Amino acid sequence: MSAEKAAFYRCIMDVFAAAKRQYRLQLRSDEVLAEARWPDGPPRIEEVNTALGQLAEWGNLESHPDTARVSSLSDFYRARFLYRLSQGGEAVESALAVFVQTLQRRAELQTVALEDIASRLQALQALAEATEPDAAKIHETLRDLVRVFESLAENAQAFMAGVARSIELQQADAGAVANYKKRLIDYLERFMGDLVRRSDTIARLILALEQGIDALLGQVAERESRDAAPGGAQDQADARKAYLQAWRERWKGLRGWFLSTGHEPPQAELLRARARSAIPQLLAAIAALNERRSGRSDRSADFRLLAGWFAACADNGEAHRLARAAFALNPARHFSLNASAEELPASTSWADAPPLRIHPRLREYGEAAPRGPLPRVRDRAEERAFLALQLAEESQQVEAARKRLATSRPARLSDLGELDMHAFGLFLGLLGETLAEQAGPETPVERQTSDGLLHIHLKPLAPDSRATIDTPHGVFAGRDHLITITPLQDGR
Numbered sequence: 001m002s003a004e005k006a007a008f009y010r011c012i013m014d015v016f017a018a019a020k021r022q023y024r025l026q027l028r029s030d031e032v033l034a035e036a037r038w039p040d041g042p043p044r045i046e047e048v049n050t051a052l053g054q055l056a057e058w059g060n061l062e063s064h065p066d067t068a069r070v071s072s073l074s075d076f077y078r079a080r081f082l083y084r085l086s087q088g089g090e091a092v093e094s095a096l097a098v099f100v101q102t103l104q105r106r107a108e109l110q111t112v113a114l115e116d117i118a119s120r121l122q123a124l125q126a127l128a129e130a131t132e133p134d135a136a137k138i139h140e141t142l143r144d145l146v147r148v149f150e151s152l153a154e155n156a157q158a159f160m161a162g163v164a165r166s167i168e169l170q171q172a173d174a175g176a177v178a179n180y181k182k183r184l185i186d187y188l189e190r191f192m193g194d195l196v197r198r199s200d201t202i203a204r205l206i207l208a209l210e211q212g213i214d215a216l217l218g219q220v221a222e223r224e225s226r227d228a229a230p231g232g233a234q235d236q237a238d239a240r241k242a243y244l245q246a247w248r249e250r251w252k253g254l255r256g257w258f259l260s261t262g263h264e265p266p267q268a269e270l271l272r273a274r275a276r277s278a279i280p281q282l283l284a285a286i287a288a289l290n291e292r293r294s295g296r297s298d299r300s301a302d303f304r305l306l307a308g309w310f311a312a313c314a315d316n317g318e319a320h321r322l323a324r325a326a327f328a329l330n331p332a333r334h335f336s337l338n339a340s341a342e343e344l345p346a347s348t349s350w351a352d353a354p355p356l357r358i359h360p361r362l363r364e365y366g367e368a369a370p371r372g373p374l375p376r377v378r379d380r381a382e383e384r385a386f387l388a389l390q391l392a393e394e395s396q397q398v399e400a401a402r403k404r405l406a407t408s409r410p411a412r413l414s415d416l417g418e419l420d421m422h423a424f425g426l427f428l429g430l431l432g433e434t435l436a437e438q439a440g441p442e443t444p445v446e447r448q449t450s451d452g453l454l455h456i457h458l459k460p461l462a463p464d465s466r467a468t469i470d471t472p473h474g475v476f477a478g479r480d481h482l483i484t485i486t487p488l489q490d491g492r
Helices: 004-022 029-035 045-058 073-077 087-104 111-128 135-166 176-207 213-224 233-258 265-293 300-312 316-327 358-364 383-405 421-435
Strands: 061-065 081-085 445-448 452-459 466-471 473-479 481-487
Touching: 004 029, 004 045, 004 081, 004 087, 029 081, 045 061, 061 445, 081 087, 111 135, 111 176, 111 213, 135 213, 135 233, 176 233, 176 265, 213 233, 233 265, 300 316, 300 473, 383 421, 421 445, 421 452, 421 466
Parallel strands: none
Antiparallel strands: 061 081, 445 452, 452 481, 466 473
Protein backbone atom coordinates (compact mmCIF):
# COMPACT_ATOMS: atom_id res chain seq x y z
CA MET A 1 0.00 0.00 0.00
CA SER A 2 2.87 2.42 0.69
CA ALA A 3 5.54 1.07 -1.68
CA GLU A 4 6.91 3.04 -4.60
CA LYS A 5 4.86 1.05 -7.14
CA ALA A 6 1.78 0.62 -4.95
CA ALA A 7 -0.68 0.98 -7.86
CA PHE A 8 1.25 -1.67 -9.83
CA TYR A 9 1.17 -4.11 -6.90
CA ARG A 10 -2.54 -3.44 -6.32
CA CYS A 11 -3.33 -4.43 -9.93
CA ILE A 12 -1.59 -7.77 -9.37
CA MET A 13 -3.27 -8.42 -6.03
CA ASP A 14 -6.70 -7.61 -7.50
CA VAL A 15 -6.13 -10.44 -10.00
CA PHE A 16 -5.37 -12.90 -7.21
CA ALA A 17 -8.39 -11.71 -5.19
CA ALA A 18 -10.62 -12.31 -8.22
CA ALA A 19 -9.05 -15.74 -8.75
CA LYS A 20 -9.84 -16.58 -5.12
CA ARG A 21 -13.51 -15.69 -5.68
CA GLN A 22 -13.50 -17.86 -8.81
CA TYR A 23 -12.01 -20.84 -6.89
CA ARG A 24 -8.79 -20.78 -8.93
CA LEU A 25 -5.90 -21.89 -6.81
CA GLN A 26 -2.76 -20.83 -8.71
CA LEU A 27 -1.79 -18.34 -11.42
CA ARG A 28 1.18 -17.97 -13.74
CA SER A 29 2.86 -14.69 -14.55
CA ASP A 30 1.51 -14.59 -18.11
CA GLU A 31 -2.04 -15.10 -16.78
CA VAL A 32 -1.53 -12.21 -14.37
CA LEU A 33 -0.28 -10.06 -17.25
CA ALA A 34 -3.34 -10.90 -19.37
CA GLU A 35 -6.01 -10.54 -16.68
CA ALA A 36 -4.84 -7.47 -14.75
CA ARG A 37 -6.31 -4.05 -15.47
CA TRP A 38 -3.21 -1.95 -16.05
CA PRO A 39 -3.99 1.80 -15.91
CA ASP A 40 -1.02 2.76 -18.13
CA GLY A 41 -1.13 -0.17 -20.52
CA PRO A 42 0.32 -3.70 -20.09
CA PRO A 43 3.93 -3.81 -18.86
CA ARG A 44 6.64 -6.22 -19.89
CA ILE A 45 6.56 -9.78 -18.54
CA GLU A 46 9.88 -9.20 -16.79
CA GLU A 47 8.35 -6.39 -14.68
CA VAL A 48 5.47 -8.65 -13.72
CA ASN A 49 7.86 -11.43 -12.69
CA THR A 50 9.87 -8.99 -10.58
CA ALA A 51 6.71 -7.69 -8.85
CA LEU A 52 5.46 -11.24 -8.21
CA GLY A 53 8.78 -12.13 -6.63
CA GLN A 54 8.64 -9.05 -4.41
CA LEU A 55 5.08 -9.88 -3.29
CA ALA A 56 6.19 -13.41 -2.48
CA GLU A 57 9.09 -12.02 -0.46
CA TRP A 58 6.74 -9.76 1.50
CA GLY A 59 4.46 -12.71 2.27
CA ASN A 60 1.42 -11.69 0.23
CA LEU A 61 1.90 -14.58 -2.21
CA GLU A 62 3.30 -18.08 -2.10
CA SER A 63 5.37 -19.37 -5.04
CA HIS A 64 5.87 -22.96 -6.21
CA PRO A 65 8.02 -24.21 -9.12
CA ASP A 66 6.02 -24.71 -12.30
CA THR A 67 7.06 -28.03 -13.86
CA ALA A 68 3.96 -28.59 -15.95
CA ARG A 69 5.33 -26.70 -18.95
CA VAL A 70 8.84 -28.20 -18.93
CA SER A 71 9.59 -29.70 -22.34
CA SER A 72 13.39 -29.54 -22.40
CA LEU A 73 16.34 -29.48 -20.06
CA SER A 74 16.78 -25.74 -20.52
CA ASP A 75 13.14 -25.18 -19.49
CA PHE A 76 13.77 -27.22 -16.34
CA TYR A 77 16.65 -25.00 -15.26
CA ARG A 78 14.74 -21.81 -16.11
CA ALA A 79 12.88 -20.36 -13.09
CA ARG A 80 9.11 -20.73 -13.61
CA PHE A 81 6.69 -20.34 -10.72
CA LEU A 82 3.05 -20.73 -9.87
CA TYR A 83 1.68 -18.13 -7.44
CA ARG A 84 -1.25 -18.17 -5.08
CA LEU A 85 -2.47 -16.08 -2.18
CA SER A 86 -0.81 -16.82 1.12
CA GLN A 87 -2.82 -16.99 4.33
CA GLY A 88 -1.60 -13.54 5.35
CA GLY A 89 -2.22 -12.12 1.89
CA GLU A 90 -5.74 -13.47 1.89
CA ALA A 91 -6.41 -11.83 5.27
CA VAL A 92 -5.04 -8.50 4.02
CA GLU A 93 -7.21 -8.63 0.89
CA SER A 94 -10.31 -9.42 2.94
CA ALA A 95 -9.59 -6.54 5.30
CA LEU A 96 -9.01 -4.13 2.42
CA ALA A 97 -12.24 -5.25 0.75
CA VAL A 98 -14.20 -4.60 3.96
CA PHE A 99 -12.43 -1.26 4.37
CA VAL A 100 -13.30 -0.09 0.84
CA GLN A 101 -16.85 -1.40 1.16
CA THR A 102 -17.32 0.52 4.41
CA LEU A 103 -15.97 3.73 2.88
CA GLN A 104 -18.14 3.44 -0.22
CA ARG A 105 -21.23 2.33 1.62
CA ARG A 106 -24.14 4.76 1.69
CA ALA A 107 -26.75 4.45 4.40
CA GLU A 108 -30.11 3.23 3.08
CA LEU A 109 -33.57 3.47 4.56
CA GLN A 110 -35.08 0.15 3.53
CA THR A 111 -38.82 0.27 2.99
CA VAL A 112 -38.72 -3.28 1.56
CA ALA A 113 -37.37 -4.57 4.88
CA LEU A 114 -40.48 -3.29 6.67
CA GLU A 115 -42.68 -5.30 4.31
CA ASP A 116 -40.51 -8.41 4.81
CA ILE A 117 -40.68 -8.07 8.61
CA ALA A 118 -44.47 -7.85 8.48
CA SER A 119 -44.74 -10.93 6.24
CA ARG A 120 -42.37 -12.95 8.49
CA LEU A 121 -44.37 -12.01 11.56
CA GLN A 122 -47.59 -13.09 9.84
CA ALA A 123 -45.99 -16.41 8.93
CA LEU A 124 -44.76 -16.84 12.51
CA GLN A 125 -48.25 -16.11 13.84
CA ALA A 126 -49.71 -18.76 11.53
CA LEU A 127 -47.13 -21.31 12.74
CA ALA A 128 -47.85 -20.45 16.37
CA GLU A 129 -51.60 -21.05 15.87
CA ALA A 130 -51.03 -24.49 14.34
CA THR A 131 -52.10 -27.56 16.32
CA GLU A 132 -48.61 -29.05 16.21
CA PRO A 133 -46.08 -26.24 15.57
CA ASP A 134 -43.25 -27.20 13.21
CA ALA A 135 -40.01 -26.31 15.02
CA ALA A 136 -37.98 -26.37 11.78
CA LYS A 137 -40.27 -23.88 10.03
CA ILE A 138 -40.41 -21.70 13.15
CA HIS A 139 -36.62 -21.72 13.30
CA GLU A 140 -36.32 -20.83 9.61
CA THR A 141 -38.87 -18.02 9.89
CA LEU A 142 -37.19 -16.55 12.95
CA ARG A 143 -33.79 -16.65 11.27
CA ASP A 144 -35.17 -14.83 8.22
CA LEU A 145 -36.89 -12.32 10.48
CA VAL A 146 -33.71 -11.63 12.44
CA ARG A 147 -31.63 -11.34 9.27
CA VAL A 148 -34.00 -8.80 7.70
CA PHE A 149 -34.37 -6.87 10.95
CA GLU A 150 -30.60 -6.71 11.52
CA SER A 151 -30.13 -5.34 8.00
CA LEU A 152 -32.80 -2.69 8.62
CA ALA A 153 -31.37 -1.72 12.02
CA GLU A 154 -27.78 -1.61 10.73
CA ASN A 155 -28.67 0.60 7.77
CA ALA A 156 -30.84 2.84 9.93
CA GLN A 157 -28.03 3.22 12.45
CA ALA A 158 -25.61 4.12 9.67
CA PHE A 159 -28.10 6.64 8.32
CA MET A 160 -28.66 8.26 11.73
CA ALA A 161 -24.90 8.52 12.30
CA GLY A 162 -23.88 9.67 8.84
CA VAL A 163 -26.74 11.63 7.35
CA ALA A 164 -24.95 14.90 8.05
CA ARG A 165 -21.81 13.63 6.29
CA SER A 166 -23.83 12.41 3.31
CA ILE A 167 -25.00 15.93 2.49
CA GLU A 168 -21.83 16.77 0.57
CA LEU A 169 -22.79 20.04 -1.02
CA GLN A 170 -19.70 22.05 -0.22
CA GLN A 171 -18.24 21.93 -3.73
CA ALA A 172 -21.47 21.50 -5.72
CA ASP A 173 -22.86 24.09 -8.09
CA ALA A 174 -26.37 25.51 -7.88
CA GLY A 175 -27.90 22.98 -10.30
CA ALA A 176 -26.47 19.98 -8.44
CA VAL A 177 -27.70 21.41 -5.15
CA ALA A 178 -31.28 21.77 -6.44
CA ASN A 179 -31.34 18.26 -7.93
CA TYR A 180 -29.88 16.62 -4.82
CA LYS A 181 -32.27 18.53 -2.56
CA LYS A 182 -35.31 17.29 -4.50
CA ARG A 183 -34.07 13.67 -4.57
CA LEU A 184 -33.26 13.61 -0.85
CA ILE A 185 -36.57 15.14 0.21
CA ASP A 186 -38.54 12.73 -2.02
CA TYR A 187 -36.51 9.83 -0.63
CA LEU A 188 -37.17 10.81 2.99
CA GLU A 189 -40.86 11.49 2.44
CA ARG A 190 -41.36 8.10 0.79
CA PHE A 191 -39.58 6.27 3.61
CA MET A 192 -41.34 8.17 6.43
CA GLY A 193 -44.73 7.52 4.83
CA ASP A 194 -44.04 3.80 4.54
CA LEU A 195 -42.58 3.69 8.08
CA VAL A 196 -45.71 5.29 9.57
CA ARG A 197 -47.99 3.03 7.56
CA ARG A 198 -46.26 -0.27 8.35
CA SER A 199 -45.10 0.38 11.94
CA ASP A 200 -48.64 0.07 13.26
CA THR A 201 -49.17 -3.25 11.45
CA ILE A 202 -45.88 -4.65 12.75
CA ALA A 203 -46.63 -3.47 16.30
CA ARG A 204 -50.03 -5.22 16.27
CA LEU A 205 -48.44 -8.46 15.02
CA ILE A 206 -45.82 -8.31 17.77
CA LEU A 207 -48.49 -7.79 20.41
CA ALA A 208 -50.45 -10.74 19.03
CA LEU A 209 -47.35 -12.97 19.39
CA GLU A 210 -46.50 -11.82 22.92
CA GLN A 211 -48.52 -14.58 24.58
CA GLY A 212 -46.77 -17.56 22.98
CA ILE A 213 -43.44 -16.17 21.81
CA ASP A 214 -41.53 -17.64 24.75
CA ALA A 215 -42.69 -21.14 23.85
CA LEU A 216 -41.65 -20.64 20.23
CA LEU A 217 -38.24 -19.35 21.26
CA GLY A 218 -37.86 -22.35 23.56
CA GLN A 219 -38.49 -24.76 20.67
CA VAL A 220 -35.92 -22.96 18.52
CA ALA A 221 -33.34 -22.96 21.33
CA GLU A 222 -33.98 -26.70 21.90
CA ARG A 223 -33.41 -27.38 18.20
CA GLU A 224 -30.17 -25.36 18.11
CA SER A 225 -28.82 -26.97 21.27
CA ARG A 226 -28.82 -30.37 19.54
CA ASP A 227 -25.86 -29.22 17.45
CA ALA A 228 -23.83 -28.20 20.52
CA ALA A 229 -20.49 -29.91 21.05
CA PRO A 230 -20.85 -33.23 22.85
CA GLY A 231 -20.49 -33.13 26.61
CA GLY A 232 -22.40 -33.89 29.76
CA ALA A 233 -26.07 -33.27 30.41
CA GLN A 234 -25.25 -30.01 32.12
CA ASP A 235 -23.42 -28.76 29.03
CA GLN A 236 -26.49 -29.47 26.91
CA ALA A 237 -28.71 -27.56 29.34
CA ASP A 238 -26.28 -24.63 29.45
CA ALA A 239 -26.22 -24.50 25.65
CA ARG A 240 -30.02 -24.44 25.49
CA LYS A 241 -30.13 -21.69 28.11
CA ALA A 242 -27.59 -19.60 26.19
CA TYR A 243 -29.47 -20.02 22.89
CA LEU A 244 -32.76 -19.12 24.57
CA GLN A 245 -31.25 -16.00 26.13
CA ALA A 246 -29.86 -14.91 22.75
CA TRP A 247 -33.24 -15.35 21.04
CA ARG A 248 -35.00 -13.43 23.83
CA GLU A 249 -32.59 -10.53 23.38
CA ARG A 250 -33.24 -10.49 19.62
CA TRP A 251 -36.99 -10.47 20.20
CA LYS A 252 -36.64 -7.72 22.79
CA GLY A 253 -34.69 -5.62 20.28
CA LEU A 254 -37.34 -6.18 17.61
CA ARG A 255 -40.10 -5.27 20.06
CA GLY A 256 -38.30 -2.11 21.18
CA TRP A 257 -38.12 -0.95 17.59
CA PHE A 258 -41.88 -0.77 17.13
CA LEU A 259 -43.30 -0.64 20.70
CA SER A 260 -42.53 1.67 23.62
CA THR A 261 -40.39 0.27 26.42
CA GLY A 262 -41.15 2.00 29.68
CA HIS A 263 -40.65 5.71 29.09
CA GLU A 264 -38.52 5.18 26.00
CA PRO A 265 -40.18 5.83 22.63
CA PRO A 266 -39.88 3.18 19.89
CA GLN A 267 -36.75 3.26 17.79
CA ALA A 268 -38.90 3.66 14.67
CA GLU A 269 -40.11 7.04 15.99
CA LEU A 270 -36.53 8.12 16.69
CA LEU A 271 -35.55 7.10 13.17
CA ARG A 272 -38.48 9.04 11.75
CA ALA A 273 -37.48 12.13 13.75
CA ARG A 274 -33.88 11.76 12.59
CA ALA A 275 -35.03 11.47 8.98
CA ARG A 276 -37.11 14.63 9.39
CA SER A 277 -34.14 16.49 10.87
CA ALA A 278 -32.12 15.67 7.74
CA ILE A 279 -34.18 18.20 5.79
CA PRO A 280 -33.16 21.21 7.99
CA GLN A 281 -29.57 19.98 7.75
CA LEU A 282 -29.87 20.00 3.97
CA LEU A 283 -31.29 23.52 4.03
CA ALA A 284 -28.48 24.67 6.34
CA ALA A 285 -25.90 23.23 3.93
CA ILE A 286 -27.59 25.06 1.05
CA ALA A 287 -27.58 28.29 3.07
CA ALA A 288 -23.86 27.85 3.77
CA LEU A 289 -23.24 27.24 0.07
CA ASN A 290 -25.20 30.36 -0.91
CA GLU A 291 -23.38 32.38 1.72
CA ARG A 292 -20.03 31.23 0.37
CA ARG A 293 -21.10 31.89 -3.22
CA SER A 294 -22.23 35.41 -2.34
CA GLY A 295 -18.60 36.30 -1.60
CA ARG A 296 -19.01 38.04 1.74
CA SER A 297 -16.04 40.30 2.47
CA ASP A 298 -14.13 40.17 5.72
CA ARG A 299 -12.74 43.06 7.76
CA SER A 300 -9.38 43.09 5.99
CA ALA A 301 -11.13 43.55 2.63
CA ASP A 302 -13.17 46.42 4.12
CA PHE A 303 -9.99 48.12 5.37
CA ARG A 304 -8.31 47.72 1.97
CA LEU A 305 -11.33 49.32 0.29
CA LEU A 306 -11.30 52.13 2.86
CA ALA A 307 -7.58 52.69 2.23
CA GLY A 308 -8.35 53.14 -1.45
CA TRP A 309 -10.95 55.78 -0.58
CA PHE A 310 -8.39 57.64 1.55
CA ALA A 311 -5.87 57.54 -1.27
CA ALA A 312 -8.47 59.05 -3.62
CA CYS A 313 -9.17 62.05 -1.32
CA ALA A 314 -8.35 65.43 -2.90
CA ASP A 315 -7.09 67.13 0.29
CA ASN A 316 -6.70 66.66 4.04
CA GLY A 317 -10.09 68.18 4.79
CA GLU A 318 -11.84 65.57 2.67
CA ALA A 319 -9.75 62.82 4.31
CA HIS A 320 -10.72 64.09 7.78
CA ARG A 321 -14.40 64.07 6.84
CA LEU A 322 -14.05 60.51 5.55
CA ALA A 323 -12.30 59.43 8.76
CA ARG A 324 -15.01 61.00 10.89
CA ALA A 325 -17.72 59.19 8.91
CA ALA A 326 -15.85 55.86 8.87
CA PHE A 327 -14.76 55.72 12.51
CA ALA A 328 -17.63 57.73 14.11
CA LEU A 329 -15.32 60.47 15.39
CA ASN A 330 -18.09 62.52 16.99
CA PRO A 331 -17.55 65.26 19.62
CA ALA A 332 -16.20 63.99 22.92
CA ARG A 333 -18.52 62.95 25.74
CA HIS A 334 -16.77 63.88 29.00
CA PHE A 335 -16.88 61.74 32.12
CA SER A 336 -19.03 63.11 34.91
CA LEU A 337 -16.66 62.12 37.70
CA ASN A 338 -15.74 65.74 38.27
CA ALA A 339 -18.40 68.27 39.23
CA SER A 340 -17.04 70.81 36.73
CA ALA A 341 -17.24 68.31 33.86
CA GLU A 342 -21.02 68.17 34.04
CA GLU A 343 -21.28 71.75 32.78
CA LEU A 344 -19.00 71.24 29.79
CA PRO A 345 -20.74 71.17 26.41
CA ALA A 346 -20.27 68.12 24.24
CA SER A 347 -18.42 70.16 21.60
CA THR A 348 -15.53 70.91 24.01
CA SER A 349 -12.27 69.37 22.86
CA TRP A 350 -10.36 67.02 25.13
CA ALA A 351 -7.38 69.34 24.92
CA ASP A 352 -9.41 72.35 26.10
CA ALA A 353 -11.30 70.54 28.89
CA PRO A 354 -10.01 70.63 32.49
CA PRO A 355 -8.06 67.55 33.61
CA LEU A 356 -10.04 64.56 34.79
CA ARG A 357 -9.27 63.59 38.36
CA ILE A 358 -9.65 59.84 38.86
CA HIS A 359 -9.71 58.36 42.34
CA PRO A 360 -6.90 55.84 42.91
CA ARG A 361 -9.44 53.27 44.01
CA LEU A 362 -11.17 53.51 40.63
CA ARG A 363 -7.85 52.99 38.84
CA GLU A 364 -6.90 50.02 41.04
CA TYR A 365 -10.19 48.23 41.67
CA GLY A 366 -12.44 49.52 38.89
CA GLU A 367 -14.90 51.17 41.30
CA ALA A 368 -14.88 54.52 43.03
CA ALA A 369 -16.95 53.81 46.13
CA PRO A 370 -15.68 51.36 48.74
CA ARG A 371 -17.60 48.16 49.23
CA GLY A 372 -20.05 47.96 52.07
CA PRO A 373 -23.65 47.26 52.92
CA LEU A 374 -26.25 48.09 50.31
CA PRO A 375 -28.05 51.43 50.77
CA ARG A 376 -31.46 51.37 52.34
CA VAL A 377 -34.42 51.03 50.01
CA ARG A 378 -35.85 54.46 49.27
CA ASP A 379 -39.41 55.03 50.45
CA ARG A 380 -41.58 55.78 47.41
CA ALA A 381 -44.87 56.18 49.31
CA GLU A 382 -45.24 59.86 48.39
CA GLU A 383 -44.57 59.22 44.67
CA ARG A 384 -47.05 56.31 44.62
CA ALA A 385 -49.70 58.45 46.32
CA PHE A 386 -49.12 61.24 43.83
CA LEU A 387 -49.46 58.82 40.88
CA ALA A 388 -52.64 57.36 42.38
CA LEU A 389 -54.10 60.85 42.76
CA GLN A 390 -53.27 61.66 39.14
CA LEU A 391 -54.89 58.44 37.93
CA ALA A 392 -58.01 59.11 39.98
CA GLU A 393 -58.32 62.66 38.63
CA GLU A 394 -57.77 61.46 35.08
CA SER A 395 -60.42 58.75 35.50
CA GLN A 396 -62.90 61.31 36.82
CA GLN A 397 -62.22 63.63 33.90
CA VAL A 398 -62.63 60.79 31.35
CA GLU A 399 -65.87 59.69 33.05
CA ALA A 400 -67.17 63.28 32.96
CA ALA A 401 -66.31 63.49 29.25
CA ARG A 402 -68.09 60.17 28.60
CA LYS A 403 -71.23 61.45 30.39
CA ARG A 404 -71.20 64.64 28.34
CA LEU A 405 -70.89 62.86 25.00
CA ALA A 406 -72.91 59.66 25.71
CA THR A 407 -76.38 61.23 25.94
CA SER A 408 -78.24 58.57 23.87
CA ARG A 409 -79.68 61.43 21.77
CA PRO A 410 -78.74 62.33 18.19
CA ALA A 411 -76.59 65.44 17.97
CA ARG A 412 -74.85 67.25 15.15
CA LEU A 413 -71.09 67.59 15.41
CA SER A 414 -71.49 71.30 14.87
CA ASP A 415 -73.61 71.48 18.04
CA LEU A 416 -71.02 69.94 20.37
CA GLY A 417 -69.44 73.31 21.02
CA GLU A 418 -66.10 73.57 22.80
CA LEU A 419 -64.50 70.40 24.19
CA ASP A 420 -61.80 70.25 26.82
CA MET A 421 -58.67 68.12 26.43
CA HIS A 422 -60.15 64.88 27.89
CA ALA A 423 -63.51 65.18 26.14
CA PHE A 424 -61.83 65.91 22.82
CA GLY A 425 -59.47 62.95 23.23
CA LEU A 426 -62.40 60.63 23.93
CA PHE A 427 -64.38 62.08 21.00
CA LEU A 428 -61.43 61.71 18.64
CA GLY A 429 -60.94 58.05 19.66
CA LEU A 430 -64.64 57.23 19.18
CA LEU A 431 -64.73 58.99 15.82
CA GLY A 432 -61.64 57.11 14.62
CA GLU A 433 -63.07 53.69 15.62
CA THR A 434 -66.37 54.44 13.85
CA LEU A 435 -64.94 55.84 10.61
CA ALA A 436 -62.67 52.79 10.30
CA GLU A 437 -65.81 50.66 9.83
CA GLN A 438 -67.49 52.99 7.32
CA ALA A 439 -67.91 51.47 3.84
CA GLY A 440 -68.06 54.85 2.10
CA PRO A 441 -68.32 58.60 2.83
CA GLU A 442 -72.11 58.57 2.21
CA THR A 443 -72.86 55.40 4.21
CA PRO A 444 -74.15 55.53 7.80
CA VAL A 445 -72.23 53.34 10.23
CA GLU A 446 -72.73 52.02 13.73
CA ARG A 447 -70.53 49.95 15.97
CA GLN A 448 -69.67 49.12 19.55
CA THR A 449 -66.45 50.44 21.06
CA SER A 450 -63.62 48.02 21.72
CA ASP A 451 -64.11 48.27 25.51
CA GLY A 452 -67.82 47.36 25.14
CA LEU A 453 -69.05 50.43 27.05
CA LEU A 454 -70.51 52.60 24.28
CA HIS A 455 -72.56 52.16 21.11
CA ILE A 456 -72.04 54.74 18.35
CA HIS A 457 -74.23 55.59 15.35
CA LEU A 458 -72.77 58.03 12.83
CA LYS A 459 -74.73 59.40 9.84
CA PRO A 460 -73.13 61.78 7.34
CA LEU A 461 -75.08 64.95 6.47
CA ALA A 462 -74.99 66.97 3.27
CA PRO A 463 -71.62 67.09 1.50
CA ASP A 464 -71.51 70.89 1.77
CA SER A 465 -72.26 70.87 5.52
CA ARG A 466 -69.47 71.80 7.88
CA ALA A 467 -68.82 71.30 11.61
CA THR A 468 -66.35 73.22 13.77
CA ILE A 469 -65.23 72.18 17.26
CA ASP A 470 -63.02 74.37 19.45
CA THR A 471 -60.36 72.50 21.50
CA PRO A 472 -57.41 73.58 23.68
CA HIS A 473 -55.11 72.48 20.83
CA GLY A 474 -56.92 74.36 18.06
CA VAL A 475 -59.99 74.13 15.84
CA PHE A 476 -61.25 70.76 14.58
CA ALA A 477 -63.27 71.14 11.35
CA GLY A 478 -64.78 68.86 8.73
CA ARG A 479 -67.99 67.55 7.20
CA ASP A 480 -70.93 67.61 9.57
CA HIS A 481 -72.39 64.33 10.85
CA LEU A 482 -75.26 63.24 13.05
CA ILE A 483 -73.83 61.25 15.95
CA THR A 484 -75.60 59.19 18.61
CA ILE A 485 -73.53 57.82 21.52
CA THR A 486 -75.42 55.40 23.78
CA PRO A 487 -73.91 53.91 26.99
CA LEU A 488 -74.31 50.14 27.40
CA GLN A 489 -75.34 48.69 30.75
CA ASP A 490 -72.78 46.23 32.24
CA GLY A 491 -70.80 46.28 29.01
CA ARG A 492 -73.68 44.82 26.91
